Every structure is written in structure tokens, then in C-alpha cells.
Amino acid sequence: MNNAPHGGPAPLIALLAGEDSGDQLGADLVAALRARYPDARFVGIGGKRMQAQGFESWYDIRELSLFGLAEVVAHLPRLLRLRKELVARLLAARPAVVVGIDAPDFNLGVERRLKQAGLRTAHYVSPSVWAWREKRAAKIGRSADRVLCLFPMEPAIYARHGIDAHFTGHPLADRFPLVSDRAAAREALQLPLDAPVLAVLPGSRGSELARLGGPFLDAARRVAAAIPGLRVVIPAANPRMLERLRALLAQAPQDTTAPHLLDGHAHEAMQAADVVLLASGTATLEAMLAKRPMVVGYRVSPVSYRIAKLLRMLKTDVYALPNILARACGMGERVVLAPELMQDDCTAAKLADAVLALFNDSERRGAIVAAFEQLHRALRADLAGSAADAAAGAIADLMEPLNPLSPPGRGLG
Known part of the structure; x- marks a missing residue:
């Protein structure tokens, strides 16, 4: 198995998780990606579960774990400083791909800046575009090169807006047996x-x-x-x-x-x-x-x-x-x-x-x-594998067009 697309150098992969549920998703995703890229380096924002998988967290995940409008407003100056610093640090590192894990209020803004600068971006866990205003799908597409969806009806909604979206299955579907005991x-x-x-x-x-x-x-x-x-x-x-x-x-x-x-x-x-x-x-x-x-x-x-x-x-x-x-x-x-x-x-x-x-x-x-x-x-995208495996495959496919001779994170298109 190659350690990077086309046998190039081991990739730098950035993941940004903003709360406890994202930390669990991120930990499973790091493990699945490491199976494909054993020498990859994983950086960004993550919690204890991700760090247990060898993830290097640049910031404490609790800095993004805010609930409610009042909390967000009270911490807005600090959040804006953190986002500016994070974007600058990612632009300097130029990872092969940046994956925002849920936390759309924070991550989509980061992803948009990075995508505009030529980095490849993915957003893992689509916001509920099927329940609220569908026009948000187009906005998400301006931030993410690829959206990873947990529900099977979501990719068709994004397709109506010309956005690349993949159904990867819901992680909870892997944690329950098909026949309950x-x-x-x-x-x-x-x-x-x-x-x-x-x-x-x-x-x-x-x-x-x-x-x-x-x-x-x-x-x-x-x-x-x-x-x-x-x-x-x-x-x-x-x-x-x-x-x-x-x-x-x-x-x-x-x-x-x-x-x-x-x-x-x-x-x-x-x-x-x-x-x-x-x-x-x-x-x-x-x-x-x-x-x-x-x-x-x-x-x-x-x-x-x-x-x-x-x-x-x-x-x-x-x-x-x-x-x-x-x-x-x-x-x-x-x-x-x-x-x-x-x-x-x-x-x-x-x-x-x-x-x-x-x-x-x-x-x-x-x-x-x-x-x-x-x-x-x-809810199982691949009954033979896990949702994390399917998500890792969609991210690896997004990384595939990278030219191994160019600096990490610089695509051809």
C-alpha cells in the first residue's frame, strides 16, 4: 500500500472538530485514513479520542464547544481571533486536504477561506438541508469541495445545486446490530x-x-x-x-x-x-x-x-x-x-x-x-465496511488528483 496518493510523500491531513460528537467522528476517521496512509500526519483541532489515534491538536477542542447564541456572542472576539490564526496556520502548512467535522458555524467559514486559497476542503456531516432552507446547500458548496453526508437523501439535494456530495453512511448504524438483543x-x-x-x-x-x-x-x-x-x-x-x-x-x-x-x-x-x-x-x-x-x-x-x-x-x-x-x-x-x-x-x-x-x-x-x-x-453506505471507512474513501478520492511532485496541498485544478 502506498503511503500517499500516487506514491508521493506521506500526506499532511487537517481535521477540525468542534465538540464531543465531532471528536468521536474524527477519531474513527483518523483510524480509517491511517489504514490508507500509515505515515500520514494528522493536525488541526480535536479532542482526547482523536489524540489517542495520534492526532496533533493545535487548539483545545473546548474552545469551540459553545451552545446557544448568548455563549457564542460572549466569546465572539476570541473565536474570530482563533479562526484567523487557524486559517493562517493552515495556509502555511498547506495540508493535502482540510476536513471540517460538523460545527458548521465555525468550520464553513474556515473552509471557505482555505478553498479560495486553493486548498482542497471537505465537510463531514451535512447540516440539515432537508429540514431547513435548502438554499444553504449552495452556500456550503462555496466552502467545501466535497460534502460527506450521513443520510441517503442528502446528496440529491446538493446535486440540484451542482455540489459534489457523497453518502458515507451514519456512524450510529455501525454501533447497533441489525437484530437487537x-x-x-x-x-x-x-x-x-x-x-x-x-x-x-x-x-x-x-x-x-x-x-x-x-x-x-x-x-x-x-x-x-x-x-x-x-x-x-x-x-x-x-x-x-x-x-x-x-x-x-x-x-x-x-x-x-x-x-x-x-x-x-x-x-x-x-x-x-x-x-x-x-x-x-x-x-x-x-x-x-x-x-x-x-x-x-x-x-x-x-x-x-x-x-x-x-x-x-x-x-x-x-x-x-x-x-x-x-x-x-x-x-x-x-x-x-x-x-x-x-x-x-x-x-x-x-x-x-x-x-x-x-x-x-x-x-x-x-x-x-x-x-x-x-x-x-x-443508513449503511457499505454493509461490508464502516461509515468511517466510506468517509475515508471519499476523502482519499478527493486527494487523488494531487500531483506528487507539487508541494503538499497544491492540486492541479
């Missing part, structure tokens, strides 16, 4: 094999728990009152959320079996459950990959909701990823595999009724599981 998950969580189980996941952020915790826990109590012997498991996303959930449960009436509160173990809780009640977001994709029927609820601030509706910012009438994927994969324009109760419909009574409807309809649960298995396969 409920018995093993229940044994790991010390749950009875024959009891009905409901998993409740009211979000991973404090703002989500503030809006959803009350109705979700109330809905769980209603379901427990209607199903004898029901076990309710609630995995906390982190220690801070664990304490907040404990406080909420302490305030609740204890007229049924107390929920089983977990410190983490969300995937095991989903796999152990018969039905999952959860907040809209990535967790719906995880529940789909665990092959568990689900009810999805969500609330945002009333002001944000009205603004989004007024400006017609949303381009879809479904919100949960399993429903979006089902339509994109040709299961029907009106198919809804995961019932959604959004905003004013997200009440304890309606959530409980939707959960009970799934518990009481085994035929429907079986059909949903079969559909989720089909969607799981659709």
Missing part, C-alpha cells in the same frame, strides 16, 4: 425478561427537561397505572441531568412502581424496552436502530415556534428522523412510523394514549420493527 439488554439492566418495559428519555439538555420532564413523567405514570407490572426505565444523559431527574421524581406522586433511574445506558434502556417515549432529536435515530417502537414529543419556546411557523423555515411536516428517513427511502409520502406530539399536542394525556396504543397493538409493533430494520440497512 432485548434479553441481553434486560439482563444487563437487571430487568425481568417477561415484564412490559417502557423507556423514557425526556432530552439531554436542561432546557429540554424543563419543558418535557413534567409531561413525560406524568405520561409514564398514566401508562404504568394502565399496564400491570410495567417497568419504567429513565436513562440520564449525564450526571447533571441525573440529579435533575431525581429532583423531578421526588416531587412526583409515588402511587405506582417507582421508575428505574439510570446513570447513562441509554442504548441498553432502548434495547430492553417494548416501547420508547422520547424527545425529538438524535435519540429517535438511536431508538430506530435499536428497533423499538416509539412515541416522540417535543416543545420549544412559544416565541421560537411562532417565528419558525411565520417564516416557513421548516420544509417538512414530520420531525422525527425515522419518519423523515421512511419518506426519503420510498416508504410513502404519508408514512409516520413514530407518532409525533409536538408543541401544544405534547401533553401527558396525549403522550400516554399514544404509548398505550403501541403497547396494545403487537401487530403494529412488529411492522414498525421490520421497517426500522430496512431503514437501518439504508
Whole structure:
């Protein structure tokens, strides 16, 4: 195996990850690229997982791990200085390719400057162009020579704007088996094999728990009152959320079996459950990959909701990823595999009724599981390899036109 395209010198590859999830993606990508280029040097911004793969981080990844408009505004001068310094350093180093990993607000600006200067750029994880304004796809194309997409419906959107986009598969699809083992998950969580189980996941952020915790826990109590012997498991996303959930449960009436509160173990809780009640977001994709029927609820601030509706910012009438994927994969324009109760419909009574409807309809649960298995396969770009392998292949292909006689990072076109 050559260590660089066309047998040239070992390449310098830059990766820019801005948060914990990007660090995991970056670590897998570094490992997959190193299999192709054993002597490559990897530099940029990354966390502990990437550094464990031999990555050289020029900056602390926590400098980019900001959430919310207020935090970004407060740190804007520092972020602008960091971006200017990073661009200058990359232009001096001239890597063979620069890969921005998610964090579009920061990375797309960096990528645009570098692409204009003649460096090859890729953006790993497409923003949700299928849900929000599609015109953003053209803007992304001005920053990235190639967009690496986690969902199969995304490349066609970019193609309408003449942008090179590749479906590389979703990394989460590699972490779940195609056939979920409920018995093993229940044994790991010390749950009875024959009891009905409901998993409740009211979000991973404090703002989500503030809006959803009350109705979700109330809905769980209603379901427990209607199903004898029901076990309710609630995995906390982190220690801070664990304490907040404990406080909420302490305030609740204890007229049924107390929920089983977990410190983490969300995937095991989903796999152990018969039905999952959860907040809209990535967790719906995880529940789909665990092959568990689900009810999805969500609330945002009333002001944000009205603004989004007024400006017609949303381009879809479904919100949960399993429903979006089902339509994109040709299961029907009106198919809804995961019932959604959004905003004013997200009440304890309606959530409980939707959960009970799934518990009481085994035929429907079986059909949903079969559909989720089909969607799981659709999220694997290459069933013989991982999503990281597919992403590495797309990046290596982008590097291929490099002239081995020219300085690293200088392409022919």
C-alpha cells in the first residue's frame, strides 16, 4: 500500500472538530485514513479520542464547544481571533486536504477561506438541508469541495445545486446490530425478561427537561397505572441531568412502581424496552436502530415556534428522523412510523394514549420493527465496511488528483 496518493510523500491531513460528537467522528476517521496512509500526519483541532489515534491538536477542542447564541456572542472576539490564526496556520502548512467535522458555524467559514486559497476542503456531516432552507446547500458548496453526508437523501439535494456530495453512511448504524438483543439488554439492566418495559428519555439538555420532564413523567405514570407490572426505565444523559431527574421524581406522586433511574445506558434502556417515549432529536435515530417502537414529543419556546411557523423555515411536516428517513427511502409520502406530539399536542394525556396504543397493538409493533430494520440497512453506505471507512474513501478520492511532485496541498485544478 502506498503511503500517499500516487506514491508521493506521506500526506499532511487537517481535521477540525468542534465538540464531543465531532471528536468521536474524527477519531474513527483518523483510524480509517491511517489504514490508507500509515505515515500520514494528522493536525488541526480535536479532542482526547482523536489524540489517542495520534492526532496533533493545535487548539483545545473546548474552545469551540459553545451552545446557544448568548455563549457564542460572549466569546465572539476570541473565536474570530482563533479562526484567523487557524486559517493562517493552515495556509502555511498547506495540508493535502482540510476536513471540517460538523460545527458548521465555525468550520464553513474556515473552509471557505482555505478553498479560495486553493486548498482542497471537505465537510463531514451535512447540516440539515432537508429540514431547513435548502438554499444553504449552495452556500456550503462555496466552502467545501466535497460534502460527506450521513443520510441517503442528502446528496440529491446538493446535486440540484451542482455540489459534489457523497453518502458515507451514519456512524450510529455501525454501533447497533441489525437484530437487537432485548434479553441481553434486560439482563444487563437487571430487568425481568417477561415484564412490559417502557423507556423514557425526556432530552439531554436542561432546557429540554424543563419543558418535557413534567409531561413525560406524568405520561409514564398514566401508562404504568394502565399496564400491570410495567417497568419504567429513565436513562440520564449525564450526571447533571441525573440529579435533575431525581429532583423531578421526588416531587412526583409515588402511587405506582417507582421508575428505574439510570446513570447513562441509554442504548441498553432502548434495547430492553417494548416501547420508547422520547424527545425529538438524535435519540429517535438511536431508538430506530435499536428497533423499538416509539412515541416522540417535543416543545420549544412559544416565541421560537411562532417565528419558525411565520417564516416557513421548516420544509417538512414530520420531525422525527425515522419518519423523515421512511419518506426519503420510498416508504410513502404519508408514512409516520413514530407518532409525533409536538408543541401544544405534547401533553401527558396525549403522550400516554399514544404509548398505550403501541403497547396494545403487537401487530403494529412488529411492522414498525421490520421497517426500522430496512431503514437501518439504508443508513449503511457499505454493509461490508464502516461509515468511517466510506468517509475515508471519499476523502482519499478527493486527494487523488494531487500531483506528487507539487508541494503538499497544491492540486492541479
